[in-house]
Amino acid sequence: MLRNYLKIALRNLWRNPLYSLLNIGGLAVGLAVSLLVLLFVVHEVTYDRFHTHVDRIFQVYGKMKFGEQEIQMAAMSARFGPAVKAADPDVVDFVRIRKSSDRVVIKTDPEHRDFENRFILADGSLLKVFSFPLLRGNPATALSRPMTVLLTERMARKYFGETDPIGRTLTYDGKLTFEVSGILKDPPSNSTLDFDFVGSLSSHPAVERIRNTIIKDDQVAFFDQSVGMGSYETWFLLRSPEAAGRVARIVPRLVKASGHSTGETKFIFSPLRSVHLGTANFGDTANLRYVYIFLAIALIILGLALINYMSLTTARASKRAKEVGVRKAMGALRRELAAQFYGESFVMTVAAFGLALLLVQLLRPVFFQMLQLRIDDSFLYGPAFLLTILGLLLLCVLLSGSYPAALLSGFRPVSIMKGPFRADRRSVWVRRGFTVLQFAVSLALMVCSLTIGKQLDFMRNRHLGLFKDRVLVLPLDDSRFNTAFRSRVQAQAGVEQVAATSSPLYRNGYSMFFAEAPKTKKQVSLYVMSVDENFFRTLRIPWKISPSEPTRLTTGNTLVLNEVAAREMGIAERPVGRQLQIGGETQEVVGLLKNFNFSSLHSPIQPLAVWVAKDTVRQLNTLYVRLDPKADLRQKVAEIGAVYRSFRFEKPFEYYFLDQAFDALYKAEDRLARMFQAFTAFAVFIAGLGLFGLVTFMAEQRTKEIGIRKVLGASVAGIVALLSKDFLRLILVSVGLASPAAWYIMERWLADFAYRIEPDVRLYVLAGGATLLIALLTVSVQSVRAGLANPVKSLRSE
Amino acid sequence: MISLRNVSKYYPAGFGKIYVLRNITLDINEGEFISIMGPSGSGKSTLLHILGLLEEPSEGEYLFFDQPVQKLSEKRRTDLHRNHIGFVFQAYHLIDELTVYENIETPLLYKGLSSSERKSRVAELLDRFNMVAKKDLFPTQLSGGQQQLVGIARAVAAKPKVIFADEPTGNLHSDQSKEIMELFKRLNQEDGVTIVQVTHSETNAEYGNRILRLKDGWLEPSEVIGSQL
Numbered sequence A: 001m002l003r004n005y006l007k008i009a010l011r012n013l014w015r016n017p018l019y020s021l022l023n024i025g026g027l028a029v030g031l032a033v034s035l036l037v038l039l040f041v042v043h044e045v046t047y048d049r050f051h052t053h054v055d056r057i058f059q060v061y062g063k064m065k066f067g068e069q070e071i072q073m074a075a076m077s078a079r080f081g082p083a084v085k086a087a088d089p090d091v092v093d094f095v096r097i098r099k100s101s102d103r104v105v106i107k108t109d110p111e112h113r114d115f116e117n118r119f120i121l122a123d124g125s126l127l128k129v130f131s132f133p134l135l136r137g138n139p140a141t142a143l144s145r146p147m148t149v150l151l152t153e154r155m156a157r158k159y160f161g162e163t164d165p166i167g168r169t170l171t172y173d174g175k176l177t178f179e180v181s182g183i184l185k186d187p188p189s190n191s192t193l194d195f196d197f198v199g200s201l202s203s204h205p206a207v208e209r210i211r212n213t214i215i216k217d218d219q220v221a222f223f224d225q226s227v228g229m230g231s232y233e234t235w236f237l238l239r240s241p242e243a244a245g246r247v248a249r250i251v252p253r254l255v256k257a258s259g260h261s262t263g264e265t266k267f268i269f270s271p272l273r274s275v276h277l278g279t280a281n282f283g284d285t286a287n288l289r290y291v292y293i294f295l296a297i298a299l300i301i302l303g304l305a306l307i308n309y310m311s312l313t314t315a316r317a318s319k320r321a322k323e324v325g326v327r328k329a330m331g332a333l334r335r336e337l338a339a340q341f342y343g344e345s346f347v348m349t350v351a352a353f354g355l356a357l358l359l360v361q362l363l364r365p366v367f368f369q370m371l372q373l374r375i376d377d378s379f380l381y382g383p384a385f386l387l388t389i390l391g392l393l394l395l396c397v398l399l400s401g402s403y404p405a406a407l408l409s410g411f412r413p414v415s416i417m418k419g420p421f422r423a424d425r426r427s428v429w430v431r432r433g434f435t436v437l438q439f440a441v442s443l444a445l446m447v448c449s450l451t452i453g454k455q456l457d458f459m460r461n462r463h464l465g466l467f468k469d470r471v472l473v474l475p476l477d478d479s480r481f482n483t484a485f486r487s488r489v490q491a492q493a494g495v496e497q498v499a500a501t502s503s504p505l506y507r508n509g510y511s512m513f514f515a516e517a518p519k520t521k522k523q524v525s526l527y528v529m530s531v532d533e534n535f536f537r538t539l540r541i542p543w544k545i546s547p548s549e550p551t552r553l554t555t556g557n558t559l560v561l562n563e564v565a566a567r568e569m570g571i572a573e574r575p576v577g578r579q580l581q582i583g584g585e586t587q588e589v590v591g592l593l594k595n596f597n598f599s600s601l602h603s604p605i606q607p608l609a610v611w612v613a614k615d616t617v618r619q620l621n622t623l624y625v626r627l628d629p630k631a632d633l634r635q636k637v638a639e640i641g642a643v644y645r646s647f648r649f650e651k652p653f654e655y656y657f658l659d660q661a662f663d664a665l666y667k668a669e670d671r672l673a674r675m676f677q678a679f680t681a682f683a684v685f686i687a688g689l690g691l692f693g694l695v696t697f698m699a700e701q702r703t704k705e706i707g708i709r710k711v712l713g714a715s716v717a718g719i720v721a722l723l724s725k726d727f728l729r730l731i732l733v734s735v736g737l738a739s740p741a742a743w744y745i746m747e748r749w750l751a752d753f754a755y756r757i758e759p760d761v762r763l764y765v766l767a768g769g770a771t772l773l774i775a776l777l778t779v780s781v782q783s784v785r786a787g788l789a790n791p792v793k794s795l796r797s798e
Numbered sequence B: 001m002i003s004l005r006n007v008s009k010y011y012p013a014g015f016g017k018i019y020v021l022r023n024i025t026l027d028i029n030e031g032e033f034i035s036i037m038g039p040s041g042s043g044k045s046t047l048l049h050i051l052g053l054l055e056e057p058s059e060g061e062y063l064f065f066d067q068p069v070q071k072l073s074e075k076r077r078t079d080l081h082r083n084h085i086g087f088v089f090q091a092y093h094l095i096d097e098l099t100v101y102e103n104i105e106t107p108l109l110y111k112g113l114s115s116s117e118r119k120s121r122v123a124e125l126l127d128r129f130n131m132v133a134k135k136d137l138f139p140t141q142l143s144g145g146q147q148q149l150v151g152i153a154r155a156v157a158a159k160p161k162v163i164f165a166d167e168p169t170g171n172l173h174s175d176q177s178k179e180i181m182e183l184f185k186r187l188n189q190e191d192g193v194t195i196v197q198v199t200h201s202e203t204n205a206e207y208g209n210r211i212l213r214l215k216d217g218w219l220e221p222s223e224v225i226g227s228q229l
């Protein structure tokens, strides 16, 4: 019996190539897209699961109040880990990790020199607590001496090629020398802890001293004897997951015992399992939100593809009705017939799955590049993803078979013995519903794509209150050549202005200080940056109240505010001349800047205090070079690069353009936009495919009617209109359904932006028009063909 | 074997109902060959479907081998279709995706015969109907008469007690009709299969031993083709 079913299924496939192609192709595309998305989702939710002790590893956070804001910090003092371990036998081990926010320059020889930003320092227990396999070296001693380092495989290859790195050395920022004591397997892409170099933690004092040469021993973080907040991410391996609550409760006592007050600080032990998705600690749930968005989209695309399949399959029901009737008359039970149709869906789905896996292989690199995702190849063949694939296959077989099996097996034999089969009204309505749903989803996605794109454009082109075009930014080392280099750049042809600041705009964020509002005595948080006198001119930042005596700007006890800061401090009326308490010093306000956006447009402009320094000051280590509009940008960059190299700085030459850095702030939105564009394309494609199939069958079913109408004098246009009318009505219903939904979703999305576009009816009209056009084209291809067919032929075939 | 008592069939129409069959009382014995005749729309097909358990009467009682069929479970009814009843249709209704061989084999699959039993039974039928050379062809590759031969082979494959045929030769020309009728006669006489056919042709009706005439849903007194017996 099974063979009989299978045979029919395969012959049906073979006999109706167009139908099979549409059906399997549509399903395969849908499956491929959902598999890709699921790959990402599974990758996210399996973060850190590869650690053997994942359930018993906890990270400590300190939560404290700063004025109005609650701040969460993961950095603990050096004694924190050892003290907690000594105090509680449930603490098996601890790992302290020092992550540097700066990039470092690693060099083995002049040819092998590069920036690296994943150089961490860690206790040797890293190898015991976490499951990062050491390929070479002795795990017991690998990180026990100062100035030793473990490399990942990829770094070993990068810096030492095929030669054996063990025992060799590399220099760190040109000042320190580390000895390679082992090679680690590259951490998997779904690991929260990500690194390329792991130096021994005992190297930290040496590292600190290259930043601050005059630091005293008791100021070095590593020798800090207090228990409390500090410089090291601290992880604990506990005897059991349940111990976490109790261990957390003993911390305040330990902090007090070391002579500190815990104040407002609360210590939280957060399980490794939930660190990535941020389900346990408050704040960053961005990852989780992405997982949900992606998952929803995977399901929608899969749903569209399955619906497509079901609607095409049942559209062919009239062709299968005869067979059902005959089989029932021969004594087939309904469930046997249902099994048969399930079998056919199984064959189709498996074929589509095979094709989908192939598509996944093809599309994977493009897809991940587009969404800027990094997922190990090995993950694709890991058990987690294979299980997902199997589950999806099962789900698809079940779903795709269900409706056709229920519908087709339910035909009553008599109804078909009595003359030609007429599709029952219910299934026609279901199919209409399917079509409406498919186009509604496509349309909503299209509106979302357009809206996201428009908001991105809006943000990128908004006037920020500063001039960001043709501004080359050069992060420098704080070294003795800065001033000389600066004058050389200034002297270059094609350079209009040069300025310098303490921190690069639109890159890493800014330092924050608290200042007391003169009237209310409230603590107000201010972002701060140091700039040189030329900064305002170079970036064309206008004054609201310009300093009356420009020379006072650089005296060291003055500052300027932006309008928001003046308002927040309650001194908007007469800001100039006010004395502010900030950073433990008294400073006089000597000027007021007009507001300009110094960070992303997600948030409104924040209070800002700017110190102006002489351009010879060392910590102004970011240069802004405004180039002449007539200059060839690429050539200028090359020239400045040549100047840079002539100075023999330790850091390799590096630059970016200010407008690009600003655009890069919207990476998440950019990713979302691309994702929506891709998904919209897929959804429209699948919906179009489904519509094409439906029209084909409708035309086929009505061949005779069309023939008769033509004999009676109907024109081709009349026939096209006859066949298209019904579908176009459906599309209009979709427009009606999708528009409010898209409107609602986009309103919610836009609410996240301080600077946002208003909903635009034109986008809806555009999307609706495009959908209608696509549907019209799809429908007309088939209906024109039906209209042009020779009526005599079709009538004779009946 | 078959006995109808005051069977009526109606369909709802507007506020009233339309009677298609009225008060039919009828007995058919095993081994009979019956022809049902009557003008178009007189209810012949409906009667045949009721006899074949594809439709249920609206009123009256139907006994099949002395069992009241109204009370039969779905399973028992399916069982009767598998083992006791065969159908032949005017439009043949072969399954287009299956070959001649596979079409004949299908009822045996539902009957649950083993593969070797099926093989020998299908081979026997192919041989008997002179279709051995055509066994691997698909229905669309055959002429109408040949298709109907396959349809009959399929109907008798499961060795039913009775075959219901609704205008089996309605789409065929006279030579082919004759062949089919001869076949029915042989099945009836040699194999003892009871046959109930609907036909418009007096000539075809003559092959049977009794003719039932329907008019506007009423059954007229049956006429026995006595002279030949």
Ligand SMILES: Nc1ncnc2c1ncn2[C@@H]1O[C@H](COP(=O)(O)OP(=O)(O)O)[C@@H](O)[C@H]1O
Binding pocket: A418, B011, B020, B038, B039, B040, B041, B042, B043, B044, B045, B046, B047
């Ligand atoms: N499902 C139905 N609903 C309403 N009327 C029906 C239905 N099926 C058949 N009829 C009517 O019953 C009558 C008898 O039909 P049928 O038995 O097919 O006649 P015959 O086979 O003698 O031509 C016809 O008038 C037909 O219109």
Ligand SMILES: [Mg+2]
Binding pocket: B044, B045, B046
């Ligand atoms: Mg009829």
